[in-house]
Amino acid sequence: MTKYVYSFGSKKTDGRADMKNLLGGKGANLAEMSLLGIPVPAGFTITTDCCNDCFFNKSRFPQGMEEQVQKALKAVENEMGMKYGDPDNCLLISCRSGARSSMPGMMETVLNIGLCSRTIPGLIKRTGNERFVYDSYRRLITMYSDVVMEKAEGIEPQEGKGIRAQLERIMDELKKSKGYKNDTELTVSDLKYLCSEYTKKIKQVLGSPFPDDHMKQLWGGIGAVFKSWNGKKAAAYRRIEGIPDSWGTATNVQAMVFGNMGETSATGVAFTRNPATGENKFYGEWLPNAQGEDVVAGIRTPNPINEATKMEQNRHLPSLEKAMPKLYKQLHEIERKLEKHYSDMQDIEFTIQEGKLYMLQTRVGKRTGTAALNMAMDMLKEKLINEPAAVMRLKPEQLDELLHPIVDPAAEKNAAIIARGLPAGPGGANGHIVFKAEDAVEWEKKGKKVILVREETNPEDVAGMRAAEGILTARGGMTSHAALVARGWGKCCIVGAGAIHVDSISKKMTVNGKTYREGDVLTLNGTKGYVYEGRLNMIDATENVNFKAFMKLVDRQRRLGVRANADTPADAATARNFGAEGIGLFRTEHMFYGENSEKPLFLLRQMILSSTLEERKSALDKLFPHVKSNIKATMKVMQGLPVTFRLLDPPLHEFIPQDEPQQKELAESLGIDVKEVVRRGELLHEVNPMMGHRGVRLGITYPEVSEMQIRAIFEAAAELIKEKIKAMPEIMIPVTCDVNEIKVQKKIIERNYKEVITKFNLKKIDYLTGTMIEIPRACLLADKMAEEAQFFSFGTNDLTQMGFGFSRDDIGAFLPGYLDKKILKADPFQTIDQEGIGQLIEMGVTKGRSTKKDLKVGICGEQGGEPASVKFCFKVGLNYVSCSPYRVPIARLAAAQASIEGAAVSKKPVKKAPSKKKAAAKKK
Ligand code: ADP
Ligand code: MG
Ligand code: MG
Secondary structure, three states, X not given: OOOOEEEEOOOOOOOOHHHHHHHHHHHHHHHHHHHOOOOOOOEEEEOHHHHHHHHHOOOOOOOOHHHHHHHHHHHHHHHHOOEEOOOOOEEXXXXXXXEOOOOOOOOOEEEEEOOOOOOHHHHHHHHOOHHHHHHHHHHHHHHHXXXXXXXXXXXXXXXXXXXXXXXXXXXXXXXXXXOOOOHHHOOHHHHHHHHHHHHHHHHHHHOOOOOOOHHHXXXXXXXXXXXXXXXXXXXXXXXXXOOOHHHOEEEXXXXXXXXXXXXXXXXXXXXXXXXXXXXXXXXXXXXEOOOOOHHHHOOOOOEEOOOOOOOHHHOOOOOHHHHOHHHHXXXXXXXXXXXXXXXXXXXXXXXXXXOEEEEXXXXXXXXXXXXXXXXXXXXXXXXXXOHHHHHHOOOOOHHHHHHOOEEOHHHHHOOOXXXXXXXXXXXXXXXXXXXXXXXXXXXXXXXXXXXXXXXXXXXXXXXXXXXXXXXXXXXXXXXOHHHHHHHHHOOEEEEOOOOEEEEOOOOEEEEOOEEEEOOOEEEEEOOOOEEEEOXXXXXXXXXXOHHHHHHHHHHHHOOOEEEEEOOOHHHHHHHHHOOOOOEEEEEHHHHHOOOOOHHHHHHHHHHHHOOOHHHHHHHHHHHHHHHHHHHHHHHHHHOOOXXXXXXXXXXXXXXXXXXXXXXXXXXXXXXXXXXXXXXXXXXXXXXXHHHOOOOHHHHHHOHHHHHHHHHHHHHHHHHHHHOOOOOEEEXXXXXXXXXXXXXXXXXXXXXXXXXXXXXXXXXXOOOEEEEEEOOHHHHHOHHHHXXXXXXXXXXXXXXXXXXXXXXXXXXXXXXXHHHHOOOOOOOOOOOOOOOOHHHHHHHHHHHHHHHOOOOEEEEOOHHHHOHHHHHHHHHOOOOEEEEOHHHHHHHHHXXXXXXXXXXXXXXXXXXXXXXXXXXXXXXX
């Protein structure tokens, strides 16, 4: 017979903290607290398996479960000295949800179950507190009708029409007519009146009566908690957090204790340390004469738990420390014990019933990134945890918070959101809105902070994007141009805010009928995707002394290298600052965009539109010094750390000017007609440019284009060496699908190498030649590719595009649907598709190293800074990941955690091979 029910309490406890999968977090920790001798009202947990079996059984409880519940209930009755449904001495219970990982507020709980006409008179007699009984009763009716009779039945009322809202309206009207401010002012007769009005309303709205039967209430409560797993809220939350639907929730049935029995009773929630700042002080809130959710629900302003954590707004309120010193001391001791036992900050719930303290919940507390960092470092100093544990305490994404200025959460609380979009670039920004990239540049020059608002951005906007504090677009997804660029720079960015209508011609935008013009001020929260009107206060999160110390710990645990994708000296400097160990991707074409690009771009265009080899060579000669100085400046910043230069990658037509004045200028310089410029531009047009004339294919058709870049790389390195500055260039050939492509380019590389060392009279320049691996064929033939390449770098953007056959510029039309319908688990352009594309990567690594054992392998796609992808790269044996500079710390942390997790796995006894002695003994 399956065991569905696990008891907890002072007499008999079946569960433990490490049984979260079966008992849910709440149940496992209630069991653990019982085992620690902490006062917990007795109860039992019905397993998550039972939840899943119920769904499988079309909502019927599985066989044997009901008897087990009856038996466990008996044990609770014995321990509490009361009996469920007994007219003279009734036990009341709560039914509480609790999944493996906490889903705050997403599932349901019902309190005071067991109150009915059979038990009410006896309870009044026993407690001598009629007010308390009717207060509990009206709460039961409210919660039960909402959770069991409405939500669990799948009824979806309109906004404000839910039964709970309707009942609360009755109470509000009563309070208003009597002039009460607080619920505590309600008298016995008020509460009686409410209970009878409530039951009438329920019958009228839901069509069935509130059950006046304790057994019906019990089974209804248990079933409803299970069903709340499939409630709308919970399902949506799981989608966001990536929690599988198959986990299910447990139901905890627990003896009620009452914080609403008068002034010697109370309820509260607390954290063993401050969850916002990490400060090592017991921190929390409490209310006298209150039950359960009152503290969090904001019905009354809660009181501070102690004197040390009082703040301006609650200084006048009584602390538990002063009001109930003995109980506070006991709570404080329990709180210390729990934190020590779990070696982590705990989030606890407690209730005091007539001077006796009970613990109702403990769990590892959620915290901000700043708090997580400060706590990890403090706990390490306190020797509560060791170094690897400290490194595991921050989620890599939480580092984001520490690297960008953020909108002050206090200011955000009171501000109205005018639009929502996708959180493409983290952090916060405020400033005057402008609608054109040029305007952003202009305004910034005048010292004004601006937000660039566009329908969507394109490469021509980059200068304006750079100049802006934040970027807001009405269209586009997480991998849209704006999003990629913003993330690369660590810039606050919201994309796809569909409610916004942008009119860049008359320089205004409208949202829900309201118009905003150039110069108006907006605030963006790029971490959440919220847009606010006006200027909200910003706070700088980087000034944390613990950050550097923490990153030192991280690097001590880390074995995977971390580089950055950077194309300018400024980006390179940022990357080094964040701890990059080299540049894994320098895009040559980047020097033709943005600031100071006019001249080189003009020369590049001349080169592209040349019709003869002579014309092209003369343009390339003029372009050469620009390319060389750009390359040199970046290598100089990197001081001998490796820099991977990717030869020209994009299709050439991307650079062709579309506006007349520029076409005209170009025509003049080439001595041809404007029409001819247009015609030559049109010749470059491709049906499918992503798979067209780009990457190494350019270098095959126009070897002189490769030659110019290669020459620039070697001469830049040579000049640096002459200046006694170390240089370590790595030349990377993009978009290859065959080893012969590498061979052809390598000839050019080797010839130029020889010429340059002769010219500069050098013995050698340290350099490597390698290739991107971004076409599936290159993975299949990786053993051949490795014959000529000294390193591979997986270009996972293209590899994903070509592996899936998804054009990454067009996924907006179908990928959201794929995610909604759960055809794909995640956007493969954001996190490596380990199942599919991952196989190509593994194959590439294995085959490549079968030819060259010491083949260096890295990744330079967008996913290189995404924690799950970083962990995957470590697992398949890559040497390094490369990502945008602002993601370097995140990648470092993810890499360190991958090492720690890897070590933990390999320590598992199951994996250990039997020792030789034992094996030998067995043979005998
Ligand atoms: P959530 O997971 O939403 O916090 P809980 O199951 O913890 O829901 O319960 C909601 C509130 O009711 C909490 O404040 C909790 O402490 C309180 N509560 C739950 N069960 C009992 C009980 N048996 N006695 C007293 N209070 C309870
Ligand atoms: Mg709770
Ligand atoms: Mg590519």
